Amino acid sequence: MREAPIRSQSPSGRHEPARPVVARSPGHGSAERAELGTLQRTAGNRATAALLRGGINGAAAPILEPLVTAPLGPTLQRAPIVQRSWIGDRIGWVRSGTRDGNWETEDPPGAYRVLNGLSMDDMVRVLRVLTPAERAKLAANLDEQGGRSDRSRIHLAITNASTSAADPVFRELSENLHWAIRSGNFTSPPNGAFNILATATVAQQSRLAAALNRDALDALIDRRDEASAVPGALGALTVIERRRGTLGSTSREQHLIDLVEGGDWARFFGEFNGMQEFDQLRFLRGHPGVVPPIRDNIRRADGIGDPVRILYLLERATTPASRGLYVDAMVNRYSWQPKYRVAHPEDFSNIIRFSDLADVELDISTIGDNQMGEEEADRQFREAVPGPGGFLWPEVRNRSTLPVLWQVKQMVREQQRTLLGDEVLRQGIFVVQYLMNVAIPIAHASAIKSLGVLRGASLSGRWMQGSQVIKGGAARTIISDAEAFTQARNARNSGVEAYRTMPKAQREQVATVTGGVNVQTGEVVSGYNTAGRCAEDMVVERLGGDASKVRFSEAVRPRTGEQVPVCERCQGKYTSDQFPEGVIFEGR
Amino acid sequence: MPVVRKELARLDEVDWSSLRTAHGTAEHVPAALRALREAEDTASVHDAYWKLDNYIVLQGTLYESAYFAAPYILDILLSAQWPSGRVGAYDLLIEIACGVADPGLPTTVAGPCGPMDLREACRTVVASGRSAYAADLRLADGALRRRALDLLTSIDDDPKGLDALLAGIDPGDDEEFARLLERARRELEF
Numbered sequence: 104m105r106e107a108p109i110r111s112q113s114p115s116g117r118h119e120p121a122r123p124v125v126a127r128s129p130g131h132g133s134a135e136r137a138e139l140g141t142l143q144r145t146a147g148n149r150a151t152a153a154l155l156r157g158g159i160n161g162a163a164a165p166i167l168e169p170l171v172t173a174p175l176g177p178t179l180q181r182a183p184i185v186q187r188s189w190i191g192d193r194i195g196w197v198r199s200g201t202r203d204g205n206w207e208t209e210d211p212p213g214a215y216r217v218l219n220g221l222s223m224d225d226m227v228r229v230l231r232v233l234t235p236a237e238r239a240k241l242a243a244n245l246d247e248q249g250g251r252s253d254r255s256r257i258h259l260a261i262t263n264a265s266t267s268a269a270d271p272v273f274r275e276l277s278e279n280l281h282w283a284i285r286s287g288n289f290t291s292p293p294n295g296a297f298n299i300l301a302t303a304t305v306a307q308q309s310r311l312a313a314a315l316n317r318d319a320l321d322a323l324i325d326r327r328d329e330a331s332a333v334p335g336a337l338g339a340l341t342v343i344e345r346r347r348g349t350l351g352s353t354s355r356e357q358h359l360i361d362l363v364e365g366g367d368w369a370r371f372f373g374e375f376n377g378m379q380e381f382d383q384l385r386f387l388r389g390h391p392g393v394v395p396p397i398r399d400n401i402r403r404a405d406g407i408g409d410p411v412r413i414l415y416l417l418e419r420a421t422t423p424a425s426r427g428l429y430v431d432a433m434v435n436r437y438s439w440q441p442k443y444r445v446a447h448p449e450d451f452s453n454i455i456r457f458s459d460l461a462d463v464e465l466d467i468s469t470i471g472d473n474q475m476g477e478e479e480a481d482r483q484f485r486e487a488v489p490g491p492g493g494f495l496w497p498e499v500r501n502r503s504t505l506p507v508l509w510q511v512k513q514m515v516r517e518q519q520r521t522l523l524g525d526e527v528l529r530q531g532i533f534v535v536q537y538l539m540n541v542a543i544p545i546a547h548a549s550a551i552k553s554l555g556v557l558r559g560a561s562l563s564g565r566w567m568q569g570s571q572v573i574k575g576g577a578a579r580t581i582i583s584d585a586e587a588f589t590q591a592r593n594a595r596n597s598g599v600e601a602y603r604t605m606p607k608a609q610r611e612q613v614a615t616v617t618g619g620v621n622v623q624t625g626e627v628v629s630g631y632n633t634a635g636r637c638a639e640d641m642v643v644e645r646l647g648g649d650a651s652k653v654r655f656s657e658a659v660r661p662r663t664g665e666q667v668p669v670c671e672r673c674q675g676k677y678t679s680d681q682f683p684e685g686v687i688f689e690g691r
Numbered sequence: 692m693p694v695v696r697k698e699l700a701r702l703d704e705v706d707w708s709s710l711r712t713a714h715g716t717a718e719h720v721p722a723a724l725r726a727l728r729e730a731e732d733t734a735s736v737h738d739a740y741w742k743l744d745n746y747i748v749l750q751g752t753l754y755e756s757a758y759f760a761a762p763y764i765l766d767i768l769l770s771a772q773w774p775s776g777r778v779g780a781y782d783l784l785i786e787i788a789c790g791v792a793d794p795g796l797p798t799t800v801a802g803p804c805g806p807m808d809l810r811e812a813c814r815t816v817v818a819s820g821r822s823a824y825a826a827d828l829r830l831a832d833g834a835l836r837r838r839a840l841d842l843l844t845s846i847d848d849d850p851k852g853l854d855a856l857l858a859g860i861d862p863g864d865d866e867e868f869a870r871l872l873e874r875a876r877r878e879l880e881f
Contacts (some may be wrong), residue, residue, distance in 0.1 A: 265718040305791045305792070305810070308794070309794055309798070312794075342794045344795045345795040346794070348795070414797075606878070607844065607878045612751060612789070613751070613790070614750045614751035614786060614790075615750040619764075632750035633751075634751070634752055634791045634792070634793065634794050635752050635794055635795055636795075637749070637750050637751075638750060662785070662841065667745075667750070668741050668745060669712065670745045670749055670750070671712060671714040672713065676722070683797075687741075689741055689745050
């Protein structure tokens with residue numbers, strides 16, 4: 104089994120061996136004591152005790168009882184050694200820390216502080232000795248009191264210590280999963296986190312979900328877009344999400360929610376500002392409902408916290424972890440209105456706007472045309488800091504550090520040069536805007552780790568008046584409902600075709616297939632049921648965005664080809680006009 | 692193992708109002724079961740069927756009422772006079788056999804000997820009708836024999852025995868059934 108790369112430490116934070124405690128006896132030579140002490144320091148108490156008892160391969164020393172050496176050699180025979188065991192000390196510290204509610208102090212050693220310094224094996228050994236009530240208390244306080252410890256690792260150890268020792272398979276599986284999450288391996292077979300989850304049985308998935316704490320569950324949910332690349336992983340992710348949903352809020356989080364709901368922004372931003380970034384992100388990710396009101400009231404953070412940094416946290420919390428927050432990588436649509444905020448009627452605007460969540464304005468003349476060395480540009484990329492819109496910005500903004508935005512600038516300049524006399528003007532210059540879409544040549548969900556990828560981005564632009572394209576070849580018009588239903592049916596039929604090629608075990612899990620289109624983006628997908636969720640839910644999830652903009656096909660049972668009526672739950676979530684005419688709505 | 696079936700006359704043995712479906716309690720389930728049992732045509736079967744499917748099992752997710760309804764559905768399969776009613780019963784049993792518990796709800800049910808895993812409990816009931824499904828493989832009715840094959844392969848806890856059974860089945864002129872039979876045997880081999 105793998106172990107998280109954390110060195111064992113003493114509660115004081117120093118890496119040190121267990122301290123030997125040697126009882127002195129009259130007439131005992133100092134040389135002999137030194138010999139024994141050296142042996143204990145180098146080989147450890149337990150090895151020394153084992154040696155004294157009859158060899159390293161002999162039975163292990165008892166954990167809790169003081170060790171009393173058995174007679175062996177003429178020298179050591181006379182040395183009665185009474186000592187505490189290394190593991191016994193830690194059991195005692197964890198037990199007393201748990202009893203006293205002492206969690207992370209250095210002296211006396213807090214329970215989590217001690218556990219945090221142990222290997223997974225030792226942690227499980229210590230925890231197995233505790234009573235179920237003691238383990239339950241440790242688990243119950245971990246999220247609230249263990250902020251400076253590796254909570255996900257301790258949570259896993261508590262879970263595994265509470266399961267049968269005769270279940271090493273599950274323990275290995277759960278530790279592999281924990282390691283995969285910790286090491287950022289989500290999709291590489293066979294030990295990527297989603298690969299492990301997808302190949303686990305449903306019962307194992309539930310147990311694995313229970314072995315993960317909020318942070319680990321959030322990490323998986325945060326990588327949702329990568330899960331879709333692993334067959335079966337989206338179904339497993341449903342189990343993960345349901346588990347996360349059952350954990351609820353910590354008392355501190357609930358307090359913050361109360362402040363948001365009560366509109367007490369001064370206190371909210373004051374307390375939020377005092378939290379560790381890890382906990383700030385956990386709060387935002389675990390409670391997405393608070394993000395819009397915080398964003399709407401971000402100006403109230405002035406003088407209390409840094410609004411830009413809070414915006415950055417909001418973006419991070421709502422952006423899949425597989426995507427960076429570097430502005431050039433994040434933004435995929437820019438708009439420009441020729442007369443927006445111009446000082447003189449004959450001028451053209453230099454302002455471009457972007458981001459759906461926080462409308463960001465940028466003067467394109469602030470992006471320099473100069474270039475810099477690749478090494479320096481990459482340094483700017485790596486060291487980018489939160490800026491407008493909560494995105495990460497380089498200190499120097501130019502063609503090298505912002506290759507996409509520099510292209511945007513060129514496109515706007517080109518439009519400014521050709522605009523006068525253009526047919527666009529005839530459409531009414533105050534109501535038109537030029538939209539620029541960015542296409543980044545990178546595989547789905549891969550992280551952008553260098554500027555090289557961004558330099559390969561291409562842009563397409565078009566003039567829009569409302570939702571109508573006035574000019575520009577690459578535009579995607581908003582599709583009619585009739586067309587949407589046709590496309591949704593095509594997607595559904597593709598899903599049914601895919602079903603027919605699935606292996607038996609997968610086919611049996613698919614009871615319903617449907618298709619859907621987002622009429623605002625034109626994106627088309629198919630979806631199928633997963634545990635506890637309907638096929639319609641997968642379609643909405645895959646499309647993202649506003650669920651009310653989705654048009655569904657009739658759902659079918661791929662085994663029989665029969666239409667599956669829209670269930671009562673989906674009727675509550677989606678309106679009837681999101682389904683084609685003639686679809687069957689179930690009702691008792 | 693004896694067939695776990697219950698006649699509809701014993702529907703009152705279950706407190707349906709205390710059982711969960713996908714959309715509330717299972718109070719309407721007895722009436723739906725009776726309607727399925729009495730349905731004489733495809734339209735009536737369809738109506739009765741979709742008052743059970745989408746409730747006791749919803750798009751592959753099992754609810755606890757499925758376990759309690761399964762013996763009655765099995766009885767309908769074994770006693771219905773009309774093929775369309777039997778097709779409906781088969782489709783329900785297949786959905787139940789392939790279903791999984793909702794991970795957000797309790798996944799155990801009260802079985803005769805204590806709490807049981809919902810999925811396993813349902814599969815046990817469905818599997819108890821194996822010999823009846825095997826007999827249906829030899830029917831001339833293509834819709835029924837295809838479903839019998841689907842159900843038998845869904846509860847393949849005895850792959851060798853099932854392979855031997857399927858080896859002795861003659862698909863006749865039913866090309867679709869022959870294709871499904873061949874695929875089932877290939878997958879059993881795999």
